[in-house]
Amino acid sequence: MKVKVDKKKCIGCGVCADIAEKIFVLKDGISEPVESADLSSPEMLEAAKMAVEVCPVRAISIDK
Ligand code: SF4
Numbered sequence: 162m163k164v165k166v167d168k169k170k171c172i173g174c175g176v177c178a179d180i181a182e183k184i185f186v187l188k189d190g191i192s193e194p195v196e197s198a199d200l201s202s203p204e205m206l207e208a209a210k211m212a213v214e215v216c217p218v219r220a221i222s223i224d225k
Contacts, residue, residue, distance in 0.1 A: 162206065162223055163198075163200065164184055164209050164212070164223055165223075166185070166192045166193060166220050168220075170218045170219065170220035171192050171220040172217070172218055172220075173187060173192065175187055175192075176212075177212040177216055177221060178192060181205075181209060181211065183198060183205065183208070184205065184208060192220070192221075200223070209223055
């Protein structure tokens, strides 16, 4: 599983990187999934799901 960020929607608020710093990093004011982020652990998957929930513009999705 991987996370995706819709760069057209992202407003760079940084919330996803705050709550899941192992999964998201802000680059040039836009969130980007960390390449090596592995969602196979329950903790990481939970953090990714939380980011999906809190993103104010619904820019994050999880790909199965
Ligand atoms: S929470 Fe959403 S809008 Fe904010 S930086 Fe992350 S992807 Fe972008």
